[in-house]
Amino acid sequence: MREVSAEHVRDLEAQLGTNHALRNMLRTITQRLRRQIPGFPLARIAIAVERPANPINPDIYTAERLRRSRQLLNVLQQGLRLDLDSFRPEERIGLLLMSAAYGGGLMDIAQLNALVEVSLERIEWIAGIPELRLPLSIRGKVQAEHRQWFPDPATLALLTRCSDDMRAMGARLRRRETVLRCIRAFLGRSGVPSRDLPTSLTELLDLLRMQMQLRLPQILVNFACRHGFVSQSLRPSSWGEMFGYPGLEDPVGTYGDSVRSDEYGEEKTDTPDWVLDLCRQIRAGDPVDPSPATEDSESLEVLIREWAAYLVGGSSAYGHDIGRSSITRYARLLGEALASQLDGQSVFQMEPDALEIVYETVLDAQITDSKRRTLAKAIHEFHAFLGRRYHYPPISPYSVLGIGRDVASVDARILSEDQYQAVLRALDTSGLELRTPRLVTAAKLFLILGFRLGLRRNEALKLRLSDLHLPELSSDARERIRGRHPEMRILSNQELAGLELPVDLLVRPHAQRGLKTQNSVRRLPLRLLLEPEELELLMVWYQQRQAEETRAPSSEFLFCIPELRTQWVSESTLLPALHACMRAVTGSEVIHYHHLRHSCATWQMLKLMGTITDSAPELIFRDLPLTTRWLSDNARQREALISANGGPTRRIVHIVSALLGHGSPKTSLLHYIHSLPLVMAQAWQWNPRVWLFSAHNVASIAKVSLPTTEASSVGGPEHLLRVIGRIRSLKAKRRPRRTAVCFAVQQVENNWAIERIRRIESMLAYASYVESSGRQINLEWLEFATEERSMMLDRAQYIRSLTQRSQPEAGGKHRLRASMQAETSSLIPMPPRHGGRDAVAGYAERLYELLDGAESERANRAIDDFVERCWATETTLRFYRDCDEEHTRDYLWLLTAIGVPAQSIELIIYDTRKPRAAKSYWRQQLGNIRRPISQHAPENPDAENTHLGIRATLALEEGRQQNRHSGAALRYLFLMASIDWHFRT
Numbered sequence: 004m005r006e007v008s009a010e011h012v013r014d015l016e017a018q019l020g021t022n023h024a025l026r027n028m029l030r031t032i033t034q035r036l037r038r039q040i041p042g043f044p045l046a047r048i049a050i051a052v053e054r055p056a057n058p059i060n061p062d063i064y065t066a067e068r069l070r071r072s073r074q075l076l077n078v079l080q081q082g083l084r085l086d087l088d089s090f091r092p093e094e095r096i097g098l099l100l101m102s103a104a105y106g107g108g109l110m111d112i113a114q115l116n117a118l119v120e121v122s123l124e125r126i127e128w129i130a131g132i133p134e135l136r137l138p139l140s141i142r143g144k145v146q147a148e149h150r151q152w153f154p155d156p157a158t159l160a161l162l163t164r165c166s167d168d169m170r171a172m173g174a175r176l177r178r179r180e181t182v183l184r185c186i187r188a189f190l191g192r193s194g195v196p197s198r199d200l201p202t203s204l205t206e207l208l209d210l211l212r213m214q215m216q217l218r219l220p221q222i223l224v225n226f227a228c229r230h231g232f233v234s235q236s237l238r239p240s241s242w243g244e245m246f247g248y249p250g251l252e253d254p255v256g257t258y259g260d261s262v263r264s265d266e267y268g269e270e271k272t273d274t275p276d277w278v279l280d281l282c283r284q285i286r287a288g289d290p291v292d293p294s295p296a297t298e299d300s301e302s303l304e305v306l307i308r309e310w311a312a313y314l315v316g317g318s319s320a321y322g323h324d325i326g327r328s329s330i331t332r333y334a335r336l337l338g339e340a341l342a343s344q345l346d347g348q349s350v351f352q353m354e355p356d357a358l359e360i361v362y363e364t365v366l367d368a369q370i371t372d373s374k375r376r377t378l379a380k381a382i383h384e385f386h387a388f389l390g391r392r393y394h395y396p397p398i399s400p401y402s403v404l405g406i407g408r409d410v411a412s413v414d415a416r417i418l419s420e421d422q423y424q425a426v427l428r429a430l431d432t433s434g435l436e437l438r439t440p441r442l443v444t445a446a447k448l449f450l451i452l453g454f455r456l457g458l459r460r461n462e463a464l465k466l467r468l469s470d471l472h473l474p475e476l477s478s479d480a481r482e483r484i485r486g487r488h489p490e491m492r493i494l495s496n497q498e499l500a501g502l503e504l505p506v507d508l509l510v511r512p513h514a515q516r517g518l519k520t521q522n523s524v525r526r527l528p529l530r531l532l533l534e535p536e537e538l539e540l541l542m543v544w545y546q547q548r549q550a551e552e553t554r555a556p557s558s559e560f561l562f563c564i565p566e567l568r569t570q571w572v573s574e575s576t577l578l579p580a581l582h583a584c585m586r587a588v589t590g591s592e593v594i595h596y597h598h599l600r601h602s603c604a605t606w607q608m609l610k611l612m613g614t615i616t617d618s619a620p621e622l623i624f625r626d627l628p629l630t631t632r633w634l635s636d637n638a639r640q641r642e643a644l645i646s647a648n649g650g651p652t653r654r655i656v657h658i659v660s661a662l663l664g665h666g667s668p669k670t671s672l673l674h675y676i677h678s679l680p681l682v683m684a685q686a687w688q689w690n691p692r693v694w695l696f697s698a699h700n701v702a703s704i705a706k707v708s709l710p711t712t713e714a715s716s717v718g719g720p721e722h723l724l725r726v727i728g729r730i731r732s733l734k735a736k737r738r739p740r741r742t743a744v745c746f747a748v749q750q751v752e753n754n755w756a757i758e759r760i761r762r763i764e765s766m767l768a769y770a771s772y773v774e775s776s777g778r779q780i781n782l783e784w785l786e787f788a789t790e791e792r793s794m795m796l797d798r799a800q801y802i803r804s805l806t807q808r809s810q811p812e813a814g815g816k817h818r819l820r821a822s823m824q825a826e827t828s829s830l831i832p833m834p835p836r837h838g839g840r841d842a843v844a845g846y847a848e849r850l851y852e853l854l855d856g857a858e859s860e861r862a863n864r865a866i867d868d869f870v871e872r873c874w875a876t877e878t879t880l881r882f883y884r885d886c887d888e889e890h891t892r893d894y895l896w897l898l899t900a901i902g903v904p905a906q907s908i909e910l911i912i913y914d915t916r917k918p919r920a921a922k923s924y925w926r927q928q929l930g931n932i933r934r935p936i937s938q939h940a941p942e943n944p945d946a947e948n949t950h951l952g953i954r955a956t957l958a959l960e961e962g963r964q965q966n967r968h969s970g971a972a973l974r975y976l977f978l979m980a981s982i983d984w985h986f987r988t
Contacts, residue, residue: 004036009044016046023049058216058224071199072210078193079105080695083157087704090192092168097189099161100182105211106695107158108687110227112179112204113139114150119176123166127239128736129246131623132689132724133159138254141233149254151236153623153684156723157696160705163732179204218693220615222656223686226679232672234679237605240591241416246626248738249590258415277304278338281311285331291315306350307338310388320387326517333381340365340378350389355396359403362386366404372412379404415677417602420630422588423454429584431784432765435576437831439823440772440780441564444544446577449562451537453599456527457607457663457675458510460578460596465516465571466508466561468552471545474504478553506530506538510664515560515570523664531643532662566823604659604675609682610634611655614641618685622720689720698722705730756851757844760979762786763795764831767982770796771829775822794986799830802978807875816875817978818971832979835972843976846957849901850976854984858900863984865890865897869977878970879911879954888928891951895929898955910934911952913941925951 012033019025026049037043082098090098096119103109103118117137126133134153141147154162175181186207187200201207208228216224225231238258243251284291291312314330325333341350344361353361362382369375382404389395398404418426427447435442452463476484484491494502506529512518529538544561551557551565560571567576578596585594613620613634620634644658656668656676665671672679687693698718702709707729712722727733766785773780785792805816819828835842853862868890872880882891898908910929914921915938922936941948957972 004043005040007044012044012046016049021049023051058221064213068210068213072213074195074199075101075190075207075210076105076214076695078190078195082189082193083696083700083704087164091188092165092171093185093188094192095161095165095189096168096172096176097185097187099158099165100186101189102158102161103154104208105215106155106688107152108215108223108227108683109137109152110208110212110215110224111229112208113229114152115182115204116177116179119169119182121162123163123732126162126733126736128733128738129243129248129251131621131625132684132720133727133733133736136236136239136254139229146254146257148233148235149239149257151242151680153680153688155688155694156701156727157694157704158688159727159733160701160730163730164704164706166732183207215687219687220612223679223683226683227687232669234672234676235413235415235674236680237417237677238415241589244589244591245417245419245422256412258412274335274339275304275342278307278335278342281308281338282331282335285311285315285327285334288327302349303338303341303345307334307341309392310334310385313388313392314384318388318391320384323521324517325384332377333384336374336378337381337385340368351393355398358395359398362398362403375405376411411674413674413677414598415601416591416594416598417605417677418454418585418589418594418598419602419624419627420606420633421627423450423602424629425588426450426581426584429588430580432762433580433584435580436765436768436772437820439564439566440769441566442572442576444540445562445564445572446581448541448544449577450581450599451533451541453596454602455533455537456508456529457600457603459519459600460574461516462510462518462523464562464574464577465513466510467513467559468545468548468561469559470509470511471541471561472505472507472509473542473545474499474502474506503530506542518664520664520666522666525661525664527662528643531639600663601675601677604663604671605678606634607662608655608659608676609678610637611640611644611658612678612682612686613637614644615655616682616686616690618682618690619720620685622685622689623681689723691719698726702726702729754844754848756847757840759851759983760847761840763979763983766792766795767799767830770799771820771822771831775827775829795982796830798982798985802832802870802981803828803830805870817870817873817974818875832975832982833971834975842957842972846901846903846976847980850980853897853900854980854987859984859987861893862897862900863987865893866977866981867985868894870981873974873977877954878973879952882951882953884924884949884951887950891925891953892929894953898953903955903957905934907956907958909954909956910936911939911954912936913939913948913950913952915941915944915948921949921951924949 012029015029016026019029026046030046030048033043033046037045079098079101083102087095087098100115100118104115109115109118114137117139121135121137126135128134132153134151136149137152138146139148139150169176172181176185183201183204186204190200191197201210212224212228215227219227226234235258238253239251240249240253243249281291291308311330311334314325314333315327317324319325341361344365350358366375366378366382369378379400383400386395386398390397427450430443430446430450433443433446435446449460449463452458452466453460481493508527508529510518510523510525510527512524518524529541533541548561548563552559555565557563557565558570562572563570564572582595585598586592609620610633612618614637621631624631624634644655656672659676660668660671663671663675698709701723705727707726710722710725710729712725728737762785766782766787769780769782769785772778782792783789787795802817803815803819807816815828818833820831820833822829834840850862853859869880872882880894882888882894895908899905910925912918912921912925918938923932925936926932926934939952954970955973956970957976
């Protein structure tokens with residue numbers, strides 16, 4: 004043994020190869036020998052590494068296989084140039100399948116089978132190029148994926164040319180041997196020797212894939228071959244909404260439930276009371292008593308309570324803590340299911356096999372996939388508890404519970420950059436500004452964090468000030484530097500932005516918020532991920548919060564508004580307004596905040612892949628100018644994330660996965676990234692550098708003429724789009740081209756008058772904030788001209804300054820919204836409590852039509868008279884004898900003209916001395932001797948009281964509840980009209 008050298012040990016290692024167990028045993032033996040023989044050579048440690056072989060492998064890329072692979076491409080290129088009328092139907096279909104496999108990127112048998120069943124009627128032209136949806140199966144589940152596919156021009160032309168042939172062959176074409184026979188017929192006609200013909204579709208696709216791997220990143224090759232991962236395409240409805248074509252229907256059962264149901268919002272009548280009490284205890288954070296007051300210690304209630312206490316204590320089958328909300332869902336579903344199935348029988352009285360049957364039965368009884376998956380996880384946790392506490396034998400999560408067996412449905416909806424910017428604009432007038440404009444800024448930042456950074460709503464809402472790291476010094480450090488260098492000054496925000504110092508956001512758990520998994524802890528470079536104006540908005544908010552905490556410490560959280568007296572802004576404050584704006588922009592009633600996380604992953608993947616493939620986003624997104632510009636602006640990402648020499652593209656998937664806080668890129672690809680069909684289309688099907696055909700070939704196949712165009716664009720995507728646009732079946736599908744999509748946000752669906760009143764309220768809210776806070780706000784984005792806005796503000800300030808003549812110390816004459824920043828009132832009239840703006844919608848439309856008509860001067864005069872005569876506590880106007888008769892007639896005319904019925908207008912006299920004479924006089928003045936007039940006690944019995952009072956009631960329309968504050972509705976309508984129209988006449 005002393006003669007053994009290191010070379011001998013290395014030879015023995017080579018003989019053992021990759022068997023790491025034997026090699027590590029050899030390492031142990033050499034260590035023992037070295038204790039006896041100093042200097043004996045040690046064997047190297049072998050680490051077990053399971054990874055797939057390099058796709059470009061010498062064992063696969065042999066000279067013979069490369070020859071056959073290149074031969075197939077030459078035959079395909081030659082076939083696209085021949086006259087198809089000389090082909091037999093089988094040969095034409097074979098050419099179509101070859102073109103779809105290589106040129107169309109359908110490197111999978113299932114995709115080719117889906118292609119032969121497709122009809123021309125299913126071709127859509129929503130974006131820049133035509134597209135199809137291919138129904139595919141995943142893990143045996145039929146039509147689990149509807150892959151978005153953008154066929155290349157040659158395959159598209161062959162589809163239209165071979166439609167009659169495919170229809171004639173019918174069901175025969177769905178068989179695999181028929182597909183292979185058609186391909187062999189085409190290859191045999193093109194002169195391929197019989198020994199080189201593929202013996203199976205798998206062999207054919209392997210040979211074509213060798214050529215694709217030389218030209219595409221590996222992730223796109225795997226996507227084309229459906230190998231290693233699944234990436235769900237966007238919903239058809241979401242894709243259509245992005246381009247302004249609502250109403251597209253989604254395939255049933257593919258993308259999950261259409262509406263997110265709150266399965267625990269309503270208590271079912273058949274749910275046991277003890278289950279409901281247990282859920283309330285868990286939600287409230289109370290300790291769970293594992294031994295309730297019951298005589299049967301083996302009852303289901305006792306067992307479920309023990310299990311719930313076990314989970315609340317931090318134990319889990321997965322090895323990590325479970326949140327109380329998840330424990331509540333588990334206890335609710337499992338307790339209800341077992342109670343109905345066992346019917347009073349104890350779990351301990353059942354055999355393990357019988358218990359498995361119970362599990363399968365309650366799983367099959369669930370009506371939705373989401374409930375079935377949640378219940379399966381609950382059963383997994385419950386049976387693991389039985390195993391640890393009562394030594395029950397384990398069960399298979401896969402075969403019995405189905406965990407990991409089926410692909411989870413993906414709610415593949417996103418927002419485009421154009422829709423995102425429209426939501427940001429809509430938040431300015433979403434209604435949040437009426438409370439305080441700072442809520443608008445908080446909602447915008449909340450939206451930015453979800454769309455740009457992919458933060459979950461709890462991660463974004465409960466960020467702390469210490470989680471944001473800006474390039475700034477503390478106040479003590481600044482004073483020390485200023486003392487040593489008095490000539491130095493602090494840089495402004497613009498100067499700091501020019502230096503491009505790093506700004507980071509830490510997503511980490513704290514006492515008030517846990518994270519979903521340990522992988523959710525991450526550091527996000529904001530200067531790289533946010534746009535400059537978005538980063539500036541966040542930094543200004545942060546500095547304002549820092550100043551507030553320096554003056555009066557109140558909260559450590561970023562999204563805190565001290566005037567609201569909460570640690571952070573509540574979800575119930577931000578989310579309704581944010582969801583309303585998102586749904587108004589997209590047209591979808593089921594869009595919600597978590598779809599921003601899907602949007603972030605999808606667009607970041609598309610943008611980063613563009614740095615590798617150098618694709619042109621305007622090919623597909625030419626109708627979305629903001630989206631096209633954002634995707635094209637990838638210089639910062641290319642410089643910071645991608646090496647100068649390119650680098651492996653799988654790094655891009657890891658970047659997106661790390662951005663989302665996922666433990667594996669597979670999670671991102673399966674659930675959140677929906678842009679791989681778009682990347683594939685830009686990098687392969689519609690990339691002229693890999694085409695095997697010319698525009699003349701496509702025109703010849705489709706039997707259309709070539710369009711005239713400039714020499715510089717011949718053969719490019721634009722030229723080919725014009726060629727296939729001449730195909731009659733595709734021309735009918737092409738939608739009219741638009742320069743941009745204009746998203747009109749309707750915050751109030753009543754009418755144009757309420758919309759204008761709503762915009763005026765927003766303007767008054769921002770102006771009130773400027774007055775009370777002293778901060779400057781740019782109001783130029785409002786739709787009103789500067790002079791018009793100034794006159795409205797003057798009128799609103801005048802209305803606020805009015806006081807009651809008899810009691811000037813009592814405050815303002817009209818009810819206005821309170822200001823959160825100061826003790827004074829704002830400039831906004833108080834809307835009615837009952838019915839809101841809907842209570843005056845019809846009246847407002849008629850009033851604005853009147854103000855815009857021939858009687859505008861008279862109507863405006865009556866409104867201004869109302870502003871001056873109205874009391875602070877009620878809207879009964881007093882008109883005095885011998886001076887106000889004309890004003891009385893004008894006011895009654897105005898009430899009648901806007902639709903107030905006669906029975907809702909009450910005439911009141913206060914003369915107790917000669918009431919009949921007073922009634923007769925006012926009836927004659929009003930021109931109606933039969934009109935009823937009621938009598939009230941006078942406010943001042945010592946006066947003569949010959950005046951007339953008029954009180955109007957605005958009833959809610961459409962038979963809704965009685966409006967008990969109709970005076971407030973009338974005041975609100977007339978004050979807003981006065982602010983809007985006082986200076987117009």
